[in-house]
Amino acid sequence: MAGTSMEMTGAEMVLRALVDNGVEHIFGYPGGAVLPIYDELHQQDEVEHILVRHEQGAGHMAEGYARSTGKAGVVLVTSGPGATNVVTALQDALMDSIPLVCITGQVPTSLIGSDAFQECDTVGITRPCTKHNWLVRDVNQLSAVIHEAFKIATSGRPGPVVVDIPKDVQFATGLYTPPPPVGRHSGYAPKVQGDLDKIRAAIELMATAERPVIYSGGGVINSGTEASHLLRELVELSGFPITSTLMGLGAYPASGKNWLGMLGMHGTYEANMAMHDCDVMVCIGARFDDRITGRIDAFSPNSKKIHIDIDPSSINKNVRVDIPILGDVGHVLEDMVRLWRASSHTDRARLDPWWKAISGWRSRNSLAYTANADVIMPQHAIQRLYEATKDRDTYITTEVGQHQMWAAQFYGFEEPNRWMTSGGLGTMGYGFPAAIGVQAAHRDSLVIDIAGDASIQMCIQELSCAVQYELPVKIFILNNQYMGMVRQWQQLLHGNRLSHSYTESLPDFVKLAEAYGAEGLRCDKPGDLDASIARMIESDKPFVFDCRVAALANCFPMIPSGKAHNEMLLPDEATDEVVATAIDAKGRQLV
């Protein structure tokens, strides 16, 4: 049918537009204001609908789906509470630049503004947490709006969009026009090609650098797998060391010889010291977030900075840069690689002293922890999980907290789109639904949510969804009975007064899994770890692994609040006394 205008109802248009935009899966929850669309869903089999248990879950599932496939994730929810429940996921997607198309039902146009049942100002509420949103009052506009929604969500700097459709518009009959959208928002034209003069200047600066570092981010992943290949090529050609943000893990392989590990608040000592002491910094698709920079007036004080980003507002926002390059990372990297090849920069020897300095920092072994024969150390658990899954087709998601940082530190990512975590917003409850979304897109892959005992309870209800759709997601809970990162900050900032960060009555996670029809096991001995992990992997059902770990382990190394990259707190120096006084009065006010 594509290619011709045809008459149909608004609800039929929604389904037709989804199919025409290549959608195969949507995540949603029905309600009064979307019943016409659900009725159409019932009468077709091109789009698979996955029924969630809470709309927040739908949003995170769509995020996981989008990040693991590179396609837009699609959400369908009803008006009022359906829409408000999805707000957290929208903001999460906005901050991490994830393409989402969220379709919300709305009360009929005649009732808008009357405080009708399940009415809320959806476009008003979601305006600051979407890239763009629409309230569609005319059924003849509907198809063009949905096509444009997909275009805006997936192009430029990706992000979430909301299309709010009143119920009467879903029932009304109008003309459907196939994609692409025409004649709307002519001002929207993201610049993908970088300025060649600036790229040349960047290459010249890089060619003479003696202490260079590449700092890459989620923009490389968002730009597509080709961008990751080009990044690897640039690293190979230049011989530069490379570090990455939390969002960018996997673009360059963790086993690569130029890999410094993640940078930032819980990054490695070598990555942060290289950032601090470098003379040329090449920032590729990252945004100088405060978790990355630490104290900004002491951030990499002696370097010239090159910044490649598709979003002009990211450039010179937190850190002033010397060579800004506006454009898509993939396109710019292509030019950079080509220009680098064309010139003859083969003097790798100039980098030798720099690599020697880096080796010195590496030898501090900043991720060290003290193993224990009786208690499972959380870092050890991640390492064993990595060893057991590294040769499989594995995707990892996380919740937010200590477990997330340990996963980032100890799980080695070799490929892009294999790692989904809530970076910008820091949403506890993200990981499990995100894992379901990943599994829906990759039925035969191993999908593991590395979780904490507190985070997992924020969207635990989706176990029911995973069981219903036979999505065998594994939940690997590092259970220390605390909100570990909150507890760590209370130790650092508030005299170890652990205000409400201990969970008095955790559920029996194994029984909980069984109650939902999933499987589970508990493991509290280091010696049982490998066998238990093997059992989890072999299960063909959703699985909850309750891994009892050392309760009071802290996540190190750490740049304490208000400190610079070269003032890291290293694990071997972090005595109780040092931890208690690591953050000064000014730093205490920061987040």
Place this chain on the structure above:
Amino acid sequence: MNAQHQPTGSAYFIAKETEHPETRTLSVLVDNEPGVLARVIGLFSGRGYNIESLTVSETEHEAHLSRITIVTKGTPHVLEQIKSQLERIVPVRSVVDLSQRARALGHEKAIERELALVKVRGNGDDRVEALRLADAFRAQVIDANTEHFIFEITGRVSKIEQFIAIMRPLGLVEICRTGVAAMNRGPEGI
């Protein structure tokens, strides 16, 4: 109006902002569609930018274009952010810093005009004085009876403020101001 503190851009921005704030007039061309003004205003309040004056009206009906004129204050760094953040809004077609453009064109500043309606109530000498001063300011009387005048005055912001200050002791009742409309001198459009 927002708080005087400028956004720091980072939780770790401990260094004091060393640049001085400047007042700038921005012209924002937008697709005329529901919610577009809310997007612009929401951006300013959400990110803690100042709005000193804001006017908006449809300027090209056929092309569905509206022009928003915003007078804002910030350091050059913040002003650069405001411009890029505005450009990120999907229905925004273009953002022009009229103050900066005026300097680039060799002018001191852009032409800025505001219109105000000023109601003054009184009798006797005050009434005569109000009318005499209005004449000096080239304000028009657009409504009057034996007890009051409504003056219409157009001009630069400073002129309007001066006029209001002068009318205050003469029986000022109420004021309505449009906010600043602005354009660069010369034959070229933005």
